[in-house]
Amino acid sequence: MPPPPPDSLFPRPTNLGDQTHGHLRELILSRQIPGGAEVPEGRLAERLNVSRTPMREALVRLVGEGLLERTSERSYRVRIVSAREFFECMQMRELLECHAIGTAVPQIGDADLAELRRGLDSLEDGEDDMQHWLYDNHFHSFFARVSGNETLADTITRMRVVARLFRISSAFHRKREIDAEHRAVLEAAERRDAAAAKAAMLAHLRNLQDDARRAIAVEANPGGYFL
Numbered sequence: 001m002p003p004p005p006p007d008s009l010f011p012r013p014t015n016l017g018d019q020t021h022g023h024l025r026e027l028i029l030s031r032q033i034p035g036g037a038e039v040p041e042g043r044l045a046e047r048l049n050v051s052r053t054p055m056r057e058a059l060v061r062l063v064g065e066g067l068l069e070r071t072s073e074r075s076y077r078v079r080i081v082s083a084r085e086f087f088e089c090m091q092m093r094e095l096l097e098c099h100a101i102g103t104a105v106p107q108i109g110d111a112d113l114a115e116l117r118r119g120l121d122s123l124e125d126g127e128d129d130m131q132h133w134l135y136d137n138h139f140h141s142f143f144a145r146v147s148g149n150e151t152l153a154d155t156i157t158r159m160r161v162v163a164r165l166f167r168i169s170s171a172f173h174r175k176r177e178i179d180a181e182h183r184a185v186l187e188a189a190e191r192r193d194a195a196a197a198k199a200a201m202l203a204h205l206r207n208l209q210d211d212a213r214r215a216i217a218v219e220a221n222p223g224g225y226f227l
């Protein structure tokens with residue numbers, strides 16, 4: 001069996017524990033189990049039709065990955081990420097992802113760039129959030145992988161998962177703008193202009209934070225006109 005693609009959030013399951021872990025992770029990141037929701041071990045095992053042992057293994061792994069927290073002996077909750085943690089993560093992503101792309105640009109193969117562009121071109125406005133999230137994940141982990149630093153790639157994935165858990169960051173209502181921002185990064189990479197690629201990546205990450213700030217302000221002041 002070939003190894004799973006290294007950027008996949010849902011690696012190909014190899015046993016029941018891995019399968020259960022992958023399934024649960026997908027349910028959380030696609031928000032079918034929303035932030036703050038209680039996840040009782042027994043009920044979940046019934047819902048996914050698996051026995052308690054692989055379910056327990058999967059739950060413990062997801063606690064370790066920061067997606068769940070334990071609330072009692074047999075119950076878990078999808079972790080709620082605070083605004084503070086979200087912005088801290090985004091600051092880390094600025095440092096890590098700009099470093100990754102700066103290192104990667106001189107090494108990226110033309111075929112890989114072409115594949116990234118095809119993926120971007122195939123995203124359409126009407127597609128669901130999950131497809132945008134999967135492309136976004138592929139896009140952001142791609143440069144870290146090309147840079148050859150696995151720790152960097154793993155850390156970026158972890159930061160992205162935390163950002164995704166923050167309730168406001170997942171809306172993807174700026175699909176068109178986000179596609180344009182990704183395109184700017186890609187065009188700079190295609191010109192092999194590392195400085196421009198870093199600048200475009202930084203602008204993209206700052207725009208995501210500005211958007212979250214606006215959403216927080218609207219939530220705190222619904223109907224307000226002085227934003």
Ligand SMILES: [Zn+2]
Binds near residue numbers: 136139182
């Ligand atoms: Zn992005």
